[in-house]
Amino acid sequence: xxxxxxxxxxxxxxxxxxxxxxxxxxxxxxxxxxxxxxxxxxxxxxxxxxxxxxxxxxxxxxxxxxxxxxxxxxxxxxxxxxxxxxxxxxxxxxxxxxxxxxxxxxxxxxxxxxxxxxxxxxxxxxxxxxxxxxxxxxxxxxxxxxxxxxxxxxxxxxxxxxxxxxxxxxxxxxxxxxxxxxxxxxxxxxxxxxxxxxxxxxxxxxxxxxxxxxxxxxxxxxxxxxxxxxxxxxxxxxxxxxxxxxxxxxxxxxxxxxxxxxxxxxxx
Amino acid sequence: xxxxxxxxxxxxxxxxxxxxxxxxxxxxxxxxxxxxxxxxxxxxxxxxxxxxxxxxxxxxxxxxxxxxxxxxxxxxxxxxxxxxxxxxxxxxxxxxxxxxxxxxxxxxxxxxxxxxxxxxxxxxxxxxxxxxxxxxxxxxxxxxxxxxxxxxxxxxxxxxxxxxxxxxxxxxxxxxxxxxxxxxxxxxxxxxxxxxxxxxxxxxxxxxxxxxxxxxxxxxxxxxxxxxxxxxxxxxxxxxxxxxxxxxxxxxxxx
Numbered sequence: 001x002x003x004x005x006x007x008x009x010x011x012x013x014x015x016x017x018x019x020x021x022x023x024x025x026x027x028x029x030x031x032x033x034x035x036x037x038x039x040x041x042x043x044x045x046x047x048x049x050x051x052x053x054x055x056x057x058x059x060x061x062x063x064x065x066x067x068x069x070x071x072x073x074x075x076x077x078x079x080x081x082x083x084x085x086x087x088x089x090x091x092x093x094x095x096x097x098x099x100x101x102x103x104x105x106x107x108x109x110x111x112x113x114x115x116x117x118x119x120x121x122x123x124x125x126x127x128x129x130x131x132x133x134x135x136x137x138x139x140x141x142x143x144x145x146x147x148x149x150x151x152x153x154x155x156x157x158x159x160x161x162x163x164x165x166x167x168x169x170x171x172x173x174x175x176x177x178x179x180x181x182x183x184x185x186x187x188x189x190x191x192x193x194x195x196x197x198x199x200x201x202x203x204x205x206x207x208x209x210x211x212x213x214x215x216x217x218x219x220x221x222x223x224x225x226x227x228x229x230x231x232x233x234x235x236x237x238x239x240x241x242x243x244x245x246x247x248x249x250x251x252x253x254x255x256x257x258x259x260x261x262x263x264x265x266x267x268x
Numbered sequence: 269x270x271x272x273x274x275x276x277x278x279x280x281x282x283x284x285x286x287x288x289x290x291x292x293x294x295x296x297x298x299x300x301x302x303x304x305x306x307x308x309x310x311x312x313x314x315x316x317x318x319x320x321x322x323x324x325x326x327x328x329x330x331x332x333x334x335x336x337x338x339x340x341x342x343x344x345x346x347x348x349x350x351x352x353x354x355x356x357x358x359x360x361x362x363x364x365x366x367x368x369x370x371x372x373x374x375x376x377x378x379x380x381x382x383x384x385x386x387x388x389x390x391x392x393x394x395x396x397x398x399x400x401x402x403x404x405x406x407x408x409x410x411x412x413x414x415x416x417x418x419x420x421x422x423x424x425x426x427x428x429x430x431x432x433x434x435x436x437x438x439x440x441x442x443x444x445x446x447x448x449x450x451x452x453x454x455x456x457x458x459x460x461x462x463x464x465x466x467x468x469x470x471x472x473x474x475x476x477x478x479x480x481x482x483x484x485x486x487x488x489x490x491x492x493x494x495x496x497x498x499x500x501x502x503x504x505x506x507x508x509x510x511x512x513x514x515x516x517x518x519x520x521x522x523x
Contacts, residue, residue, distance in 0.1 A: 005273060028272075167523035175487040179520075186509075214448025219509040226272050226506035235273075235497025238460070238490040241523030242516045249444035249453075252512025 005233045008033035011079040012232070013071060013125070015062045015117070016089030018044030020190025021140065024221035025086055025228045030054040032229060035079050039071055040089065062089045063112045068120040072128050082128040084232045087121035088140040090114045092155045092192045099153040107154045114158035115165070122169045126178050134177030136232040139166055140224075141182040143247045150186075150250075159184075163243045170241030179240045181231045186247025188219040214249030272506040276301030279355045280503065281346065283337055283395065284364030286313035288464035289414060289495045293361055295321060296496030297503065298329050305350050306332045308364065337364045337391035338383075347398040356406065357399045359503045362392040363414040365432075367466065373427040381428050388432035392439060396454075400447065409452040410503045413440050414495075417458045417518045433458070437514045444512025453511040455502045460518025462490040485520030 012029045016022035018040030026038040027049050038048035039058040050057035058074060060067040075082040091113045093106060118139040129135025144151035145159030162182055169180040187210060189197050197218075200206045210217040227246050230236055245251055280297045284290035286308040294304045298321045306314045306321070314332035321330035331354050335346040350357055366387040369380045392413055403409025418426050419433030436456055443454035461470055461480065471477050471489055480489050498515045501507045516522060 167520075170485050170520040170523050174483075174485040174520075177486075179486075214445045215451065215453070215509065215511055216449045223509035226508075227501075227510070229272070230497070230501045230506055233497070235501060236517075237497070238486065238494035238517050238519045239498065239515070240485055240518075240520035242520075244510075244515060245513045246509050247511075248509050249448045249511035252441040253445040 005229060005235065006033050007083070007233075010034045010083040011037070011075050011081050012084035012086065013037045013039060013075055013082065014086045014088060015039045015060070015071075015121070016140070017049070017057075018047035020192065021185065021188060021221045021224045022086070022088040023047070023049055025088065025225040026055055027052065028222070028225040028229050029084065029086075029232075034084070037071065037075055037079075062087070063117040063120065065120055065124075068117075068124050072124045076128055081132050082125060083135045084138070085121050085125035085129075085135070086138045086140075086228050086232070087118040088138075088228075089117055090140055090192075093152045095152075102152065102154055107157075110152075110154040110158050111161075114155065115161045118162050118165055122165065122180060126169070126173055126176065126180075129178045130176050135179075136236075137166075137169070137178065137180045138228050138231050139180070139182045141166075141184045141243055143184050143186045143245060143251045145243075146184060146245070146251055166243065167241045179231075179236070181236070181239060181241065182243040183224060183227050183231070184243050184245040184247065184251075185224050186213065186219060186245075186250040188221055188224060190221055193218075210248065212250065212253070213247070214253055217248065219246065219248060273500055273504045274301050275359070275500065275504055278302045278358040278503070279305070279350065280359035280361060281305040281307065281350055281357055281395075281399070282361040282363055283307050283335070285361075286310065286317050288466060289459060289462060289492045290361070290363040291317055292492035292496045293363065293499040294330065296493070296500050297359070298325055300500050300504070302359065302503075303328065303354055304330050305346070305354060306330055307335050307346055309336045310334060337387055337395070340394050343391065343395050344398060347395070351402070356402055358403075358408065359410045359412070360395060360399045361412045361414065361499060361503075362395055362436075364391070365414070365466075367426065367429045369428065370425045370469065372424070376428055384428045384432050385435070388429070389435045389439065392436060396439075396443065400452065403452045404447060404450040407451045409450075410507075411440065411443060411452065411454040412499055412502050413454070413456045415456040415458045415514060417460050417516060417522050420458060420514075420516070420522055440514070441512045448511050453502075453507070455507070455510055455512065456514040457495060457498050457502070458514050458516045458518065459495050460490060460516075460521045462492055462495060464492055480521075485523065488519070490517065490519055
């Protein structure tokens with residue numbers, strides 16, 4: 001086994017690269033030597049870490065099929081290959097309230113971005129990877145997809161869907177040398193959780209962030225990026241169809257107070 | 269960047285490391301800069317692996333200390349000698365395990381049942397109990413237990429083994445909750461079918477290997493070295509927020 005994780009000569013697409021986990025991962029893949037296409041929506045693409053020598057920004061709605069096709073085509077046309085697709089773009093919704101406060105339009109948009117996006121990534125990245133002998137697809141799911149209480153209902157349901165997507169994709173891509181895995185982050189300080197962190201800071205309650213967590217802290221985007229790098233690397237050559245949970249132990253424990261988990265996440 | 273997976277300055281004790289998965293983990297951890305302690309029942313087998321690692325790296329990278337995991341005294345000696353001869357233990361990999369019985373659970377003897385639970389669960393608990401105080405004191409440590417996908421599914425022939433491996437998954441989950449606040453992380457790895465001596469009966473079975481080569485998502489069984497990456501990830505800074513988890517390394521056979 002080679003000691004250094006070296007992606008020199010490899011090409012990676014990272015979506016949702018304009019913030020948090022995606023941005024950290026784009027930087028890490030570039031630091032490991034990969035050429036990175038950092039994709040995000042029109043309103044966030046300027047936040048991607050393009051400007052780093054090996055990162056190019058790409059504007060795309062990652063739930064739009066034509067846009068995903070174009071994204072994969074750019075990797076092949078401009079860089080000659082596609083080795084890694086990190087389908088990370090996602091939304092968590094901003095409407096407060098419970099299941100009964102949401103409506104089909106909320107669910108449709110959540111499913112479009114969080115589930116159809118990763119589906120399109122698998123659908124179009126896998127054939128490109130097969131063309132050159134293999135590759136790795138990683139999708140961001142969430143601990144919210146494992147059980148209740150860690151996010152809105154629609155968000156949680158789509159993230160559960162992502163976990164099954166990688167299992168089914170791994171099975172259907174049998175024999176292709178394309179591996180498909182998911183990462184289930186716990187509470188990580190990103191644009192998505194900024195409200196909770198800002199609320200905690202403003203109210204002098206930062207000690208409450210991650211208090212239910214065995215490690216007694218929230219996680220950093222870089223701690224998810226390192227897992228994406230691991231899953232895409234030869235270190236994980238026999239890891240396939242797995243949902244790797246990175247939550248400091250949150251989902252291993254019983255929440256101290258039922259419902260408290262959700263309040264910790266939303267800052268409500 | 270590669271500092272993320274760097275284990276320079278760390279001391280790792282790996283049980284069952286004269287062969288198979290344990291040896292591959294020890295070699296990979298040494299490749300990533302750790303000093304490793306090679307341990308299994310026979311000293312000469314440990315010596316040979318340590319010598320090979322030292323020849324590849326430099327003298328002192330690997331130290332051979334034989335210990336039978338079924339002896340609490342031997343495990344204590346392993347820990348004491350590691351601490352005095354190598355240094356404080358930063359990483360422990362509970363990899364050694366037994367499986368003396370194949371068949372339906374109706375046929376297993378009490379002694380066989382106890383042997384499996386003793387070696388695969390209680391011995392891990394012993395070793396972890398011995399290394400934890402130092403890790404808690406230093407507010408840093410990584411505990412890795414090698415479980416199995418046997419612990420995730422029912423089995424027609426490996427029932428008690430599967431029970432012991434499920435217990436290992438709960439062992440790390442529980443340790444995560446108990447000691448996570450001290451920045452000590454506990455995780456498991458659940459290998460699928462890997463080409464080791466222990467699993468020889470499974471992969472030398474022509475029907476079984478044929479099934480893997482035609483229906484398994486990766487159309488093959490795994491190699492010991494393919495488990496080592498997960499162990500390095502879990503032991504290193506790259507895995508600093510992974511706690512209480514079981515990383516399945518089975519090529520997708522349980523999807």
